[in-house]
Amino acid sequence: MTAVASHAHPPTSTGLDHRKIAIWAFIGSECMLFASLISTYLIYKGRSVVGPFPHEACNPPVCATHLNPILNIPVTSFSTFVLLMSSLAMVLALAAVENKGKPGYEGLLGSSKFWLISTAVLGITFLGCQAYEFTSFVHEGLTIRTNLFGSSFFTLTGFHGAHVTAGVLWLITLLAIDIKRGLGPKDALLVDIAALYWHFVDVVWIAIFTLVYLIK
């Protein structure tokens, strides 16, 4: 490095890039955000005065007609699996960027573009499942205004869905850069922080899936 450059930017205290520290702080903050949403859902669990309910049927006189339990576990299990796989794809995308041009990273399976597309497509698939789920709930009579369950469920999963959407847009932006000028090892940080975010969103979904869908 030149003297001027060392004058310009002294090395960081931790050796990490600023953005990496910031994304961790951001994720800490997001933890509290989702903790609040999940707690609210759990507090309101079983307090709805009208159906539909998540795990129980609703019968007259509580509901005008018989309503089935509304959660569709098989579909959500599938979308959960999809999201988990997207995390794997994300890991491989980061590895491809970090090791671009190195042996073992040739061809489709060593291509960062392929893995970024895969991650994004898996994310979009997850969002598609969520859209399907929301639509079918509305058809079965559960909207965000129906009862406490509807309000807290749609808000929680909707917030998560919004985070996935933001992540997909982020991935597409990275992909655009990759296509335009190619992402190499010196860009690894850009992918790294996106990956951290993506994994976080994934982990949150595991918590949501367990607490909302699996535990009755």
Place this chain on the structure above:
Amino acid sequence: MATAAVSPSYARTSSGSPSGIWSWLTTVDHKRIGTLYLYTALAWFAVGGTEAVIMRMQLQGPNGRVVSAEVFNQLFTMHGTTMIFLVVMPLSAAFFNFLIPLQIGARDVAFPRLNAFSYWVYLFGSLFMNASWLVGMAPNGGWFGYAPLTTLPYSPGLNIDFWMLGLQILGVSSLAAAFNFITTIINMRAPGMNLMRMPMFTWMAFVVQFLLVLAFPVITIALVFLQFDRFFGTNFYTITQGADPLLWQHLFWIFGHPEVYILILPAFGLVSEILPTFSRKPIFGYPVMVYSGILIAFLGFGVWAHHMFAVGMGPIADSVFSMTTMLIAIPTGVKIFNWIFTMWGGNLRFTVAMKFAISLVALFTIGGISGVMHASPPADLQQTDTYFIVAHFHYVLVAGSLMGLWGGIYYYFPKITGRLLSEKIGNWHFWLTFIGVNLTFMPMHWSGLYGMPRRVYTYDAGQGWEIFNLMSSTGAYLQALAGIIFAYNIFRSRTHGEIAGNDPWEAPSLEWSIPSPPPDYNFETIPTVTSRYPLWDIKHPELTASVPHSRHGDERNDVSLGGKHVGAFHDHMAAGTPEGGLNPNATQASSKVSLKTAEELGIPMPYPTIKPLWVALFMTLMFASLLLIHKDKLPLAMAGVVTFATLMTGFLYAWLTAPLEPHHH
């Protein structure tokens, strides 16, 4: 050694930084942003103070007729909201901005443009919230906004919309700033500035950023629920749907109690800078001061329900929260004692800054003690929601936070502007504040215990409350007078303030090694730090020689009680000015060395940019568009949201793709 220390004193510098309004709108310099925070917050202090004075006029005697019930409710809501979110937090942010990079030996914060964005969001958010006065619909649900009072059936007007949207906007500002400062402190410390050498202010600021990062999302969610309820008809706080009104209270106070420490810890940090300087002694028990600050913050997340003893949580919850609340008194008490023993054995110089710092120690103690009284639920049930608790938290937030911040302003004003505030006028400011604060808030203990509820716009005669209210009102008027004197002092210093020089107080930390005001690049050469008190090491080698300032070597077990006065009188001491304590050499420009510009030095500085301002503006307008939902103009509201979101994203894209600074590689 701090290599850049004790350079000659400079006159007001012209280090090539541009001036004019445009330069302020586009600045990304942490010092200028700090200055913007400072003056904006002081302006809102005048507004919030005026609101308080009107309330005290109304309550001066029984059955007052100055304002109506509705206006009074708006006044106390906006007084609380303004003082917390628009005054104390931004004043703290002013110091975070100005001081953190200087104290850790950095040239700027980690994300300079994000920093500008935080300020503009704060400015626009505060203007948005206060715009409610112009349409006569200022928020009226209390700063705590308890549901279901704030839900649509009970508050159909725009009042609550202004409040919740305003808080969301301000939350963005606080969070963005917190990410920035966390990164700055973790990652931008000068060589040798390990965590346990950081100045106490930076330490407390560091702790506060974590509180912000962890507490704000919770109120964000509580407000999102409220927004959804009001705008889209969800049921989070709808009684008929079986909602629990306590949900809001829990979420609000999980945020709200850490918020108390967000408000007080920066002032604690400032006092921990002021006391050692004017005692001529290092802070007593530095590691304990650090750990107690962290402990206060940590415990601060486990005490929220002590705001809710009256809601009926059951004896177990009451007992648990009572105990955790009492525990938090211990680290706080430790701080008080460490401050006192910092002064013990020192050469105390009673500057105005020192007086404010000392009164924080003296008066915060009162708030702390009444705090412990509130920690006992059976007693709290008699005290809470009366004027007793109004007295308690004003002793904490006015006699605590604000006194510390005023002290900080007197202490750092010369560094910020290059000129000193008048000590003589400052003394009037201090004493009127001191008397005013005590005269206002001390009698409230009595009016509360004698049964006067808080948040009442009127009270009946013959309850025995008249004399206390009259005293409180008189005290409020004195505080207002003190505020005017303070404003005059600041205004006067622009032309008449003495030139400060680098280090008017003979202080120990890095920020005093550079010119006042500092050049835009702060440090010509990044200093290398070898101790907690780099400047004192240079000035008083005879005192520090025997004290190992290494990471673990600071504890010495002998306390010199009574202070034996041996050794030579140091030539840097302010001889003959024990009260003012100013170094006579420093009060005049000893030389007119003009500083080199960043360009001449080859230091790349971030480009000025207007984009953060636009992003902040469009974000605020995007939130503001939501107000139209309640005017039954949903399509227009949505059109506004989409338009402004698009503009915001466009400018954000331009911001992110524009280079931060000239490339040197």
Place this chain on the structure above:
Amino acid sequence: MPFHPRPRRLAQLALTVALVAFLAACGQDHPDTIFHHRTDVNRDVDYLFKILIYAGTAVFIFVEAILVWTLFKFRARPGQPEPEHVHGNTTLEIAWTVIPLLILIVIGIPTVKTIFKQQAAARSDALQVEVIGHQWWWEFRYPQFTMRSASGKLDTVVTANELYLPLGKTVNFTLKSRDVIHSFWVPALAGKRDLIANHTNYLWYTPDSTTSDAFNGACVEYCGTSHANMRFKAFTVSQADFDSWVAHQEAPAEGAVAVGTPISPDSAAKAAAPRSPLGSQIDPNKNLAAGSTQAGPTVPSSGKAGVGVPPSPGAVNTQVTQAGFVAFPREKMPAYTVPSTPLPAALKFDDNVLASGNAANGAKLVATGMCIACHTVRGVPTMQATVGPNLTHVGSRTTIAAGLYPNDPRHLARWVKNANEMKAGVGMNTFGIGEYDPITKSTVKIGFTDAQIADIVAYLSSLK
């Protein structure tokens, strides 16, 4: 002389003045103080408060003394050397961690004990009172005292903004809200407890003064525009007087006669006489006469004997014979319980017409007018609504508008004419012709003249 003597001298003067003012203030009467010991609960609180205030004062004096001494002793003097750089002291740090901890343990133990004692279930023979908060008034229901109206409807003794409690008997409040959160507080009797919808709270205590008393109560959780105007009165009376009051409350109001409900001429006497209300068959807890002789200081562990003396069995009649007590006698109301809220200047009413008010005519106006939309007068078939306060015995109450004004024709007339002008934000419409009604946002065209209002006032005042 030190620097800048003027502000400092000013400070000394101001502190002296403040001290004198304080001493003067503390010598005053403070009717609503929390330091009245008129219940078991308040004595426990006082015991705890004393520990807190003594410990707090000791800490305060200790800290401030060291501080002031330090400031005096170590102030800079010319020619002083640079002080020694002391960095800390582990022994001291441990000392000021451990000593406060010990003080907190001393406070904490009685705190937890008191919490569990006060939040235990109330004794089963307690008087039950349901407190329901409304924006901005209080509904007090006595579910143990029920009766059937002429139409066969089951009714409960219910009153508004006035609470009657028998001395020496534990009362258990069930706290509910119809709308936003309120908080129930009589400082002289006990600490506060919130009224929250979907979250019922309980609070019990035993008033044990030796004489009957009147206290001020208030809402202490901010509940909207007229939060400050949501007050009430609490009367603690002897068991006999309480029984008599209940008996009177169970009867239809005298004034209800005017509407033509067939009630015998001696209804007044009957009203006050002991009845055997349905309630005694329905509610085994009903405790009107015989049971009350056992009512003593209720909680065995109430700490100290205190100033309250349980009523001796002889003091309570096993059969209520004194028919006189229908309400707390107004002449015995202490001055501080009589509201002195000034009348709004803008609201004009011709007080001369009040003398010629015709109660019979007023009864017709009330029973056929808009009043029926919100109010109940038991015995009047058209008056069954429960939005506003129950008016069955409104004439016997001492205040109107939730403790804001005395209940007399002057105030009542203005209240009927324009309630919103009298109390900000109330839900009651304006009825005076020509007045502005903020609820309908128009000037009242179909309403009452001053003369008609005088009739209504005469009728309402007759509902003793």
